[in-house]
Amino acid sequence: MPPFAGPPLQKTQFCHPKRETPNIITLNVGGQIFQTSPQTLTLAGPNSLLCTLTTSSLGSIPFIDRDPDLFSILLTLLRTGTLPSRAKVLDPEDLIHEAQFYNIEHLLISAITDPSSFYPLNLQKTLILPINGRDSPSAIATHQDGSVLVSHGSKITAFDWSLRRKTSFLTEFPAIDSLLFLSPSVAAAGASDYSGVKILDINSGLGIKTLNWDNPIYSTVQAIGASPEFLFASFESCRKNSNLIQVFDRESFRPLIDLGHEEKQGVEIGSAIPATKLNWVSSQALLMASGSYSGPFGCVGSIKLWDIRSGSRVAEIKENEDCFADVTVNDGIWGLFKVGLVSGEVYMMDLRRLGSSERWVSLGEGCSKVMNGNGKREGVNSKIVGHGNSVFCSRGENVEVWSEVLMGGKEKEGVFRKNVMGRREKVGQSKITQLDFGGNRMVLARKDEQAIEVWQGSGTNFVNWGWN
Structure with a gap:
């Protein structure tokens, strides 16, 4: 029996606004009866099978030959925009396949990797994703849907948004230094010792164009x-x-x-x-x-x-003086941020005053190490990235997160507070070499390790949803 049985659907019936629509839609999914409103089903989008049911059930109850338990989870997703707690006991792959059948995978992605659920101080390491070969990651790129690209040697490994499926392909680069998502299926890559920016099809690994x-x-x-x-x-x-x-x-x-x-x-x-x-x-x-x-x-x-x-x-x-080891910009808090090569300190400069005599302001202990002239370069190999309303700086094996805190008074003034992530991790971890953010995830790589780490917030939907 086909997955969907009932009155034949005409192409012109897809969510047609002029066709009479019942107030309550009744569906039979795998022998179990469900009732919902047409407004809920239209949230699935015009290309979804569920949207067609708002006009096809007049005078009959459509039958869908699918798993009713999985459908119940997806119906809750449509109603609330989030997954119910009972979804934690499911195999994520089953729910992904079911969402693809109804063509609502985009809603599942939004529920799991929603950037609005990113809370810097709640981040914890939830996954270690191995990569094949002997080369460590040289570049990381993340997409807003949470998918990840990793370059290692002449290869690129792509993890989809669920982080459960990965593909690897060879490039013509001996090594890759720059990597960027242009869409979920297209990437740009470059090397500091090789000619041209390569535009790549992630699914096939084939080159589209060279710039x-x-x-x-x-x-x-x-x-x-x-x-x-x-x-x-x-x-x-x-x-x-x-x-x-x-x-x-x-x-x-x-x-x-x-x-x-x-x-x-x-x-x-x-x-x-x-x-x-x-x-x-x-x-x-x-x-x-x-x-x-x-x-x-x-x-x-x-x-x-x-x-x-x-x-x-x-x-x-x-x-x-104390030239940057790395520099970034954060629109959310109107600042340029750098980590000093010599001092290792984090500095900020107001974006709105760049035309004036604005100078770098230290967010930490100041530039005492620079003044002492001890000859060390405390900030070497540090990375700094702005994400949301925070700034993240890798320091050795840990990541510092700098967040703005508004102080009281007639004119509220913002000061930055530092928190160190990963203090509970085992001593002797390798130094962080790459750092990036996508969706509600932080992704990092460490020196001489053939894997990447994924960090998510403890308050987000399904941090450990079947991946451990």
Whole structure:
């Protein structure tokens, strides 16, 4: 018997607003009777079988030859937007397959990986996902639906949003340094010693397109980034004497504009530093490009903000004293954040005052280590990422989360408080090398480990939902 039996459906009946609709819809699923409202079923979306039932049950009770217990879970999902507690005893794969049958998998994804359920102070390690081969992760990319891409050696491994299904494929890169989701099925990848940004089909592992800087000699990729409309790529010539940022249309991959074409002048270490990190500042429609150079006489760096519509640079911050080990931007709290290479301290600069004489403000103990001149580089290899209304900084084997706390008074003033995650973990863990966020998840990689860690909040839906 086919899964659905009942009066034949016409294509024109799909949620047709003019057709008479009953106040109560009665369904027979696997021999069990369910009743619900047409408004609930329409929440499944116009392409779902459930939506068609709002107009097909006049004068009869449609029969769906599926599991009634699984249908009951999905009906609760439609009614409330969340999964009931009884779903914890199910095999997630069964519920995923059932959601795919009714074409409401997008609702299941939203319930499990909803970014609004991300609470930084509740994060705990819930999964360790192994990757094949002997290479450690060199780059991580996450999607807003919670899916993850990991590059290791010349391979990329993709974990779907449920983190239960993974696929791996070879690329032409000897190693991958930059990795970015463009959609759930398309990624961009680049390498600092290999020419071109590769646009890849994640499902097949095949290349779709290669984006190059039209340079007389081949150019390598130092960083990639994206906004809802554009793809950005930082290129450097193989002779390391020139660089630029190229802006592409995100849909067609057509080149649109070049930013900051620089040529190296003489032996000055601060000239023509390529951008090695690209962040989109959505609140101001600006691109942040940062890069640094470390030599025998110290480290210098540059942070630039670009208006990509006009191609003009609107601000530049030159770094020399305690140059950044890493830098990020957080729209939610209007700040640029860096971790000092020498001090290891976290600093903030107000995004709204970049045109003035605004300076970095330490969020921690200040720059005493810099002033002491002990010669150590406390911040080396640290990563800093803004997500939600918090900033996360990897420090050795742990992650610090900096959150803004509003103080009382006539004019409420925000101060930042630090919490260290992972203190209860075993001593002697490897240092963190990669850090990223997607949906309600934090994903990280550690030195010399062939796996990635997934952290979720203890208050989110089904943190340990069948994955342990």
